Amino acid sequence: MPPRPRSLKQQMDALTAQMREHGATWSQIAADYQLRFTFNPLRGYREAHRYTQSKVVQLWNLRWPDDALSERRLGAWEAWPSATGNEPPLSGLERLARIYQCRAGDLVHGEDHGRDDDHAGGRPATTDGPVPRSALTVTDISSFLGGLPARPPGNGTDRILAVADLREREFGHLVAALTQWADGMKRRDLLAVIASAAAAAHASPLLAHLDGDSLERLALVSRTPSRVDGEAVGHVETILRHAIRQEDILGPQAVLETALAQYGLVRRLLTGVANEDLRHRLMSLLADISRFIGWLLFNSGDFAGAEHYYGQARRAAHEADDDLMSSYVLAQWSHLATWSGDPRLGVEHALGALAWAQRGGSPILIAYANDVGARAYAGVLRRENARNRAKDHARCRTALSAARSGLEGSAEDDPGRSLAYFFGPAMLTLTRALCHLDMREPDSAISCAREAMTSIGTAFSRNLAFGHLYLGRAFAQKREIGQACTELARAAELTDRNRSPRLVAATAEARQALSPWNRTDPLVRLDERLRSYDLPAGRSSSR
Template sequence: MREALASWHMGRVFYAYRTHPWNGRVVSQEAMATWLDLNQAQLSRIESGKSPQDLSKLMRWAHSLKIPADLLWFKLPEARQVTATAVAARPPAEPPAPKPEASQAGGLLPVVINGRAVLVPVDAETIAASGLSSFTGHLADESARATEQDPMSPLNRRDLFRGGIAAIALPGLGLDELQHVAHALDDAHRYLDGPVVDYFRRVLEKAKCDDGALGPKKTMPVMLALLDAIESQAREVKPHVRRELLAVGADGAEFAGWLYRDIQQPQAAVFWYDRAMEWAQEADNAAMQGYVLLKKSQMAYDERDALRMLTLAQAAGHDRWHLPARVRAEVTQQEALGRAMLGDPLDVVRGQLADAETLLTNAPEDTPDALGVYFTGHTRLVRDAITYTEAGKPSLAADLFSDVLNTGALSHRDTGFFNARRAAALALSGEPDEAAKVGRASAAVAHEVKSVRTVRVLGEVLPTLDHWRSRPAVREFREALTPQQ
């Protein structure tokens, strides 16, 4: 395997993997092709032909085979390693895994399933009601013994995963439901059904809620473990369940793309956005496909690529996607931002912002898990403020930011981010002391939730304040930000 990996030829890696003695017998091309979402003829051509060069495919194949990142000749999203630890019951380096004893909020309890020690999600009430607390110490020892194998080995990771549960504690989780999920992960074709898909959906929604308060690095391990569960089990379920499962997977992959954007890893973000698009297509989820185009447009804004941002927003707004009104409002506002960056007249930009407001005002009440449910009146106003900053109206933008942020309606992480944007608008408006004060508050939140994206925006404020660098408030802001850069 090491020789094959050293050759930088994924086809040779496939062949070495299929014929490795650890398997007991040679894995057929048909079987491996199924794992990789290929057909037998395609796999045969890859093994015998020129070395594949498409990075997105190489990343996807390496991920599917759980190849350790340090053995690859290209960079794999580093948090993949966190996934392994989450599934193999080994605490990741950051953040630390929940302790096995029960807590008020619940956690992951090490238990033995089919002879293997794995982590299962339980809450404090379940532990107390079931008398499990007396066993946690013993089971923690079992979990430690189970991880004496190398958890980064792709074979050990798959073996541990199939007997375990990659999920988090959910309120009201009962032992019957937990047992059903465990059976589904052990025999997906027989047991993975609608209730298990719904369980995965609930895990995803909880992760989204946690993100606003905890930040990306504490949410990421759960998400990657969940996506591993979905991707692995989707190969074995019935066709109609696969479509349901991939619909949840597309939603989760889009969210993973957002998390990687927040920690400023664009290559990994693109990988997950592409995976979200692929799964949405297979699940026949048109709205999610349009939504991913919107997210790619927003990522283009992160990269200051105004033209690509505008054309992606326009593509997202096509009628073929059948987007809900709330998402259409966000797409319309995104197009206004692109036009502002490209220098369109202010009246044109204002007109599109007004259209977005009308769409949002007339949008029906959505369920908590609806697409784009986070796009509220407050979110629209802070996005309007960003647009006015790009249109050369920073004073107007600063007032809008202040109005919304003073309501306290945004999440902890978003408050930090939009305060960074507010600091930028204040600096452009010639308000150095206020910009520095707001920037310091934003930096504190960015440090707490590990939002690299917020730190980047704050870093862009410093050159604007350079003319006032000797002022005490500006010096304090620079000192608060420098350790985090």
């Protein structure tokens, strides 16, 4: 697994590189930095580019030597509007915008005084001329998206892949449309357009199941949170369920924007809810969305971001008095801790997940908590300086046995089944394969991995890929290098479908373990396959 960033600088270096690799603009990265690290816009854009103040000064002075900038002057601009800062001039913002590749207006916070307009609360006056941009209605956005087909072509997996491509083009159309007239809109109207844009995006795989009335209801409650009702919350829950299933197939990049939008929407709806039962339901939903964002960031390799959202999810679950959600969040948090190199924290979270699952009376969540607990104990065994190996070995086996008993005791009406929908005998058997690998029992690992992969559905491409990786690692432990390369090649093919950075990193780690055999023919052929999928390969063919 990749090393955990040791400093904030390393974390931001990796984050910028990762977001740029996945097509993010500088403005999108800067917006993320402002939210994630509470930077103001000027510093947010600088940090997004990973520029030091000295670097910005150097770039400025190369372009405009007759009006030299100093680090002290730039620092004062970035400190504004605090008492220690100075307000940057418009000319300075224009020049910084050229360096940061954005609009000058993006570099400052602006207040919205539109509410002071006498006509702000009323309908626009009827005219024979063009409609002002600030008066655009919910359906006007569709004119910007008219070139998109009403339904994606094909069916099955082909249709899902086509949808992902359509979604990218749809997003580009929407950004261009909003940018075109956002400056002339009052903030409340801009929020209305953003909330209702989905109604015109007929190609969206996450909204295709909602009818016009449902979309209109979502747009309405997003503008007026006090109107939220159970049906509207149900629509958001449905969108989240579809996003979760889509991520199983296409990976985290395909749905992260949707999850973040749902997170913002639910937080907004919570501001206008008076009904206590509805508020608890919304808090549980917020916990689930936060957990899902944590899972997406985990699979994207952003462990610090995942930690943040899992913490948000736990707080929301506790506020909602939701025992089952508390267990589910802690179980996934345990998985993150173990994967990122802290298996003892993984054990701690797994024990908390087990306690809440028992309190909530869900055998399947009890089983899942024991599953991640077994991974954590195996992770402790994997560490070279591990002590009490016999005890951890026994605890790992005990947790696996308890997980199997929990699954056998789970009925269709298990209250936690909708959360742990993915967890069943096949997934547990795959965990057993991983644990046998960490316990240096390759034959048992091969048997479990093969058994699991016969039952894992094709929709779980990431899990299938991990199955092949476990087989490859097991054959490597047995020094059967040809078979190990065959399994890694199969994992690479699945990784090309689900470009989860965590899966990519695991594939690279498995390939690195085969480095002693770099010059052999199986490794040369494997590296050719890896390069064809744009995955990290060794250096065997370049020596």
